[in-house]
Amino acid sequence: MKITKTLIISVLCVFISILANFALADSLTSSLLSCRTETNSVHRLQCYDDVSSALTAEQQQAAPNIIMPPTVSSQPSKIEAEPQSSLVKTFGLPNIPDPEEEISDIKAVVTNVEYNPYKKLIVSIDIDQIWQQTDGSRMRLRVGDTVYLERAALGSFFLGIEGKNKKMRVKRIK
Incomplete structure (x- = not known):
């Protein structure tokens, strides 16, 4: 009971x-x-x-725990610019942290020109970078030529000779 x-x-x-x-x-x-x-x-x-x-x-x-999204500040954040030499050193490398700090093109002097086994150009430039041709175009490069490297669509790059209207698609290998 x-x-x-x-x-x-x-x-x-x-x-x-x-x-x-x-x-x-x-x-x-x-x-x-x-x-x-x-x-x-x-x-x-x-x-x-x-x-x-x-x-x-x-x-x-x-009550259930609800994760709230972070609030957005109404004031724009200040982006501290990197020195130009640092941006040039990272030009062409994958996974650049902030796209607002990217540069669109650089100019350099060719220090070495080689061919890989598939007859693609490998170009060394004076800012300690090495670029390899990825397309089938033909271009005559010589040591001492001034070239420009510019961003293309979808993360690719073009290399062209200063003063000429020809470009080839390249990728940075070093």
Whole structure:
């Protein structure tokens, strides 16, 4: 008999706490819906703040954790520019961290011209970079020629001789 009374009392306590949680959830939902219908954005924000402050610490722990996206600052961030020599050294390398700091083209002097086994040009330039031809075009390069390297579409690059209208597609290998 004692066991059944304690069992009934414990079941009633659980039932009452569940009903209280449903009532709390219902009142929270109705409060949020009333805030949602507010047309003035300042009043709507104040309403949401009031509903949020009404929650107790226990209710906040019971609520699911929601990860909010980071807020965006209204002030533009200041980008510190790298020295020009640093940008030239990273020109043509994959995974440059910030595309706003990329340069579109560079000029250099050819220091060495070689061919790989597939008869593609390998060009060394005076800023310690080596570029390899990737297309089938023909170009006559000599040591001492001034060349320009420029960005093309989809992360590729062109190499051309200064003063001439011919270019070839290249990739940086060193």
